[in-house]
Amino acid sequence: MLKKLVLACALGLAFATSTFAQETRAFTAANGTFDIPVVPQRIVALNDQIIALPLYELGAPVVGSAGRTDADGNFFMRGGMDTLGIDYANTDIEYVGAFNALDIETIAALQPDLIIGGTYTDPAVVEQLQTIAPTLVIDNGSLGLIKTLETLANLSGKAGNFEARYQRYLDNVERTKSYIGDPSSISATMTFMFPAGEELWVYRTSLGAISQVLSDLDFAQPAAVAALGENQASWSAELIQQLDADFVFGFYRQQPDATPEAIFAAYEKFAPGWCQVLTACRNGQFILLPGPAFGSTMTGLELALELVESHVAARAYTPFEE
Amino acid sequence: MSEITASEPVRHRIRAWSGVLPLLAMLAGAFLFHIAVGAKPLPVTTVFDALISFDPTNFDHVIVQNLRLPRAVLALVVGAALSLAGALMQGVTRNPLADPGLLGLTTGAAFAVVLAQTVFGVAALAAMPWIAMSGALGAAVIVFFISRLVPGGATPLSMTLAGAAVSAFLGTIISIIHLLNQDTFENLRVWLTGSLAGRDITLLWYTGPWMLIAFVAGVLLAPRVTVLAMGDEVAQGLGVKTGWLKAQLLAVVVVLTACSVALAGPLGFIGLVIPHVVRLYVGSDYRWIVPYSALVGAAYLISVDIVARIAIPPREISTGIITALVGAPLFVHLVRRRAR
Numbered sequence: 001m002l003k004k005l006v007l008a009c010a011l012g013l014a015f016a017t018s019t020f021a022q023e024t025r026a027f028t029a030a031n032g033t034f035d036i037p038v039v040p041q042r043i044v045a046l047n048d049q050i051i052a053l054p055l056y057e058l059g060a061p062v063v064g065s066a067g068r069t070d071a072d073g074n075f076f077m078r079g080g081m082d083t084l085g086i087d088y089a090n091t092d093i094e095y096v097g098a099f100n101a102l103d104i105e106t107i108a109a110l111q112p113d114l115i116i117g118g119t120y121t122d123p124a125v126v127e128q129l130q131t132i133a134p135t136l137v138i139d140n141g142s143l144g145l146i147k148t149l150e151t152l153a154n155l156s157g158k159a160g161n162f163e164a165r166y167q168r169y170l171d172n173v174e175r176t177k178s179y180i181g182d183p184s185s186i187s188a189t190m191t192f193m194f195p196a197g198e199e200l201w202v203y204r205t206s207l208g209a210i211s212q213v214l215s216d217l218d219f220a221q222p223a224a225v226a227a228l229g230e231n232q233a234s235w236s237a238e239l240i241q242q243l244d245a246d247f248v249f250g251f252y253r254q255q256p257d258a259t260p261e262a263i264f265a266a267y268e269k270f271a272p273g274w275c276q277v278l279t280a281c282r283n284g285q286f287i288l289l290p291g292p293a294f295g296s297t298m299t300g301l302e303l304a305l306e307l308v309e310s311h312v313a314a315r316a317y318t319p320f321e322e
Numbered sequence: 323m324s325e326i327t328a329s330e331p332v333r334h335r336i337r338a339w340s341g342v343l344p345l346l347a348m349l350a351g352a353f354l355f356h357i358a359v360g361a362k363p364l365p366v367t368t369v370f371d372a373l374i375s376f377d378p379t380n381f382d383h384v385i386v387q388n389l390r391l392p393r394a395v396l397a398l399v400v401g402a403a404l405s406l407a408g409a410l411m412q413g414v415t416r417n418p419l420a421d422p423g424l425l426g427l428t429t430g431a432a433f434a435v436v437l438a439q440t441v442f443g444v445a446a447l448a449a450m451p452w453i454a455m456s457g458a459l460g461a462a463v464i465v466f467f468i469s470r471l472v473p474g475g476a477t478p479l480s481m482t483l484a485g486a487a488v489s490a491f492l493g494t495i496i497s498i499i500h501l502l503n504q505d506t507f508e509n510l511r512v513w514l515t516g517s518l519a520g521r522d523i524t525l526l527w528y529t530g531p532w533m534l535i536a537f538v539a540g541v542l543l544a545p546r547v548t549v550l551a552m553g554d555e556v557a558q559g560l561g562v563k564t565g566w567l568k569a570q571l572l573a574v575v576v577v578l579t580a581c582s583v584a585l586a587g588p589l590g591f592i593g594l595v596i597p598h599v600v601r602l603y604v605g606s607d608y609r610w611i612v613p614y615s616a617l618v619g620a621a622y623l624i625s626v627d628i629v630a631r632i633a634i635p636p637r638e639i640s641t642g643i644i645t646a647l648v649g650a651p652l653f654v655h656l657v658r659r660r661a662r
Contacts, residue, residue, distance in 0.1 A: 068504050071440075101501055196509040198520030199638070224636060236361035237519075238385050239636040255508055270520055272388040277381045 022113065027155065029136035030119065031126060036134045037113050039157040044107050044133075046117030047099045048077035050140050050296045054149050055116075056093070057084055057297050060156035063092065064110045066099040071256070082253065083292040083299050108132045116155065141231070144205075145212045145296060165298045172305055173216045179313035180217070186312060187220040187245035187320060189280075191235075192294075195257050197266030199234045202243060206231040209300035210249060210293050213308055221245070237271040240278065246320045247312065248280040253291040260288050283318040287311055338610040341603060345617045349398075352624040356394040357386060359628060361635040392523040393631075397624040397641075399526070400518075400586045401596075403533055403578040405619020406540050408593020409600070409611050413547035414571045417478030419656065421593035422458075422579040425485035426492070428590065430461020431583035433492040436510055440503050447522060451529045454580035462576060464488050516589035516642020518627050529581035536577040537616065543571060544612035551608065589642050591649020592619055598656065 024035040044064040045052035052065035067075045067088065075095040080087045088095050094110055097103035102125055107115065115135040117126060129135040136155065140148040146166070153162030177183050190211055192201040204225050205211050220226075224242035235243070252263045267274045267286075275281040293304040358369050364382055371377075372386035408421040415425075422428045434457025438444040444453065468484035469476040496514070500507045512519070546567055549557045554564045582589065596619040597611055604610035623641070626648070630639045 069502050071503050073502065098501055098504070194508050194511075196512065196520070198512040198517065202636075233637045236631065236636050236638045237389050238360050238362040238631075241381065242636060257509070269522075271384075273378065273381055273384045276379065277384075 027134075027136065030139040031123075031135075031137035034134040034136060036136070036155065040114040040155070042110065042112045042114070043156060044096060044110055044112040044115045046096075046102060046115065046121050049079045050118060050148070051116050051138070051152065052077060052093065053079060053084060053086075053295065054152050054297050055156055056086060056091070057299060058153050058156060058158040058161050060152075060158055063112060064094040064096040064107060066097055066102060067095050068098065079292055079295045079297075079300075082290070083295050083297055083303075102129075104128055104132075114155065116152070140296070141206060145208060145301070148296065149298065162298075169298065169301055169305070170216075172302070173213075176305060176309040176313060177217060179309065183218045184220055186247070187222060188214050188247040188249060189222055189225055189243045189245045190214065191243065191248060191250045192232075193250055193263055193266045193270065195255070195262040195266050197269035200237065200240070200267075200270050201232050202228075202235045203232040204228040204230070208294035208296050209304040210289065210308075212301060213304040217308065240271045240274065244278045244320055245280055246285060246317065248278060248286045250286065250288045251291055251294060252288045254294075258291075263288055279318070279320050285317055338604050338607070338614075341614065342617075345614065345621070349617055349621045349624075352621045352628075353394050353398060356397065356624050356628050357390045360385065360390055360631055361638070392521070393518045393627060394624060395526070396518050396521055396523065396585055397627045398620040399530075399533065400582045400589065401592060401623025402537070402616040402620040403582045404589060404592040405596035405615040405622070406537065406612055407575045407578040407582075408619075409597040409608070409615040410540055410543075410547060410571050410575050411593065412597050413551045413608050413611070414568055415476075415478060415481055416551055416553070417481060418598070419478065419482050419594065419653075420485075421591070422575065422582075423489070423588070423590045424482060424594060426461040426465045426488035427458040427576065427579045428583055428588040429489040429492045429496075430464075431455070431458040431580045432514065432588040433457050433496055434460070435584065436496050436499055436507075436514070439510060440499050440507055447525050448528050450525065450584040451532060451581050454584040455576055458576045458580040458583070459572075461488055461492065462572060512640065513587040515640040516587040516645065517640045518586050518630075519638060519640070521586060525585055529584055532577050533581045536574045536581075539570065540574045540578070541613055541616075543567070543574065544608045547571065547608035547612070548606070551606070587642060589623075590646050591653060592623060592645055594656075595649050595652050596622060598652075 023038040025038050026033055027036045041061055042063045043055060043060055045055060045062055046066050048065050048067045052062055055062050065077060067077045070076055076087050077093075086093075094106065096106045096110070099120060100122070104125070107129065112133045115129050115133050117135060117137055119137060119139050119141060121137060126135050126137060138148060138151055143151060149162060149166070153159045180186065190203040190207050192203065192207065202225055203211055204221065205215065222243055222245050224239070250263060250267065252258050252260045271277070275286065278286060280286050289304070289307055292300050293307055294300070357373075358364070358366060362385060364385065368382050369386050372383035376387050377383045404422060411420040411422065411425060412418055431454035434453045435450060438449070438453045465481060465484045465488050466476060468487070469480040472480040472484070474480065546562055549560055549562050550564060550567060557564050597615045600611050600614040600618055604614055623645070626644045627641050630641045630644050633639055
């Protein structure tokens, strides 16, 4: 009996020691400074596209992630299959609710040692989650894509993986620039349209990988877009001529019914005569890119760069003239 | 107590008639102004040319004909419909805070459309008015029965509270549908804020005939609403079949509300605010309140949509946001005044 008691105590002590012995360090996030594991073993991501995918791509141990629900009621990670070929079904990642409707009990059951959310996470929920594990808010909007990826790499102890891949990306940017010649003489507009065709979003910045690529390539923007005070704006159909440029980019495949055909039709519905009005469209330089091109991963960055390179550098195009 | 003279109704009628022409002029002016101004400044001659000799290859003409004109027409129709519906509801329920939104009809119609599109995959334009009507009618019946169950019966207060509860409940169901089906829900996001942007004008072919019948019926029934507003017993004493009249009025309100929701989404506060503004001028006679509400409501929504389009170019604001910004404070003011 005494032996059993001693053994139980020893096991308990060993378990407690392993738990508490995890080396920690101070980390300052948007919501304060926290002690986090130096090498986290069980991370829960409170957003699929912005946090879970980049972490998984870096090789971080993601055990749970917020996600979406499709029309058939199945959970999925937005951009997961498209970008990295992963989803809940073919990984050990557990669904923990939607980013705006998190299942705290499921998160607790996963016994995470680090939880990562964003400014979109309900602050009250963040406070609740602090009782489970250090819960960090990463402000990806103000950090930008690269800094966000760097932060996630730093948090998960995968900085080395990120640095190597980022350097390769920068090298590829220089290669693309060398093909183009003078990238600053090329203008590009980033637009976003849902199949309903009721509003057009125009992005000055912060449209994930594609905006990072265009910025890194030093492409110019139409004056009206460059003058925007905010990152993006819902644009009046009457002013679409202000968006004309050498290249106008849009996106498809951001949702199941966002087929290229549906998105082209949505632009036309939004502004009848869209393609006749914009020289970019008249000359075949209004280009729809697949959804992963605005994702928040290194894979998305590489894809966006390849697509831009092939559309801009690998074919003839008609320059836009005011 | 002042003695009522025979000349008072005559004076009232003259005063009421005197507003018709200025109001029609104001509506026409607002409509033309809506077409003439926008995010892109256009010369008046271009606007005129676009209207009389449309050139589809000229984008300025496209702006006038295909962007501004349909929106102006939709604003006119929806503004008139919601205001007329609100006026009738306030009369029939003797509740100055009644409007299609507060009594759950707007949310009921929106709920039915959301359910049909996201759960059952119904996308046919022709079906939308019918779906919206069934939702609005369902919500109206539920609100009426809930208010009847309350001790004291269907009073203005119990109906308003029941309407608020039903609206909140259906709004929650819409949110749940959103959570369960986020991707396809994206297509309804703008519509749910109440918007005239990018709306399919061909929907008017399906809703227009019903709305026209409802407009005419509303105006024809208006005199009896004045009697009904005095109370059921008084109305019955004057020979009005109150049950039948209420059923007819409910049908008119449901059709106007549902078709408006199908056209522009759940726009709030128009049906509440406009009849009050109209009463300040024409008094409590529904023969005048009803048509005046339609005219003022049309002019109001056209004006609101102008603001939505030109306030902060190149951006556009959803029309529903502006109607709520204007309507909500006024609603609070009305409640406070009534509380006193």
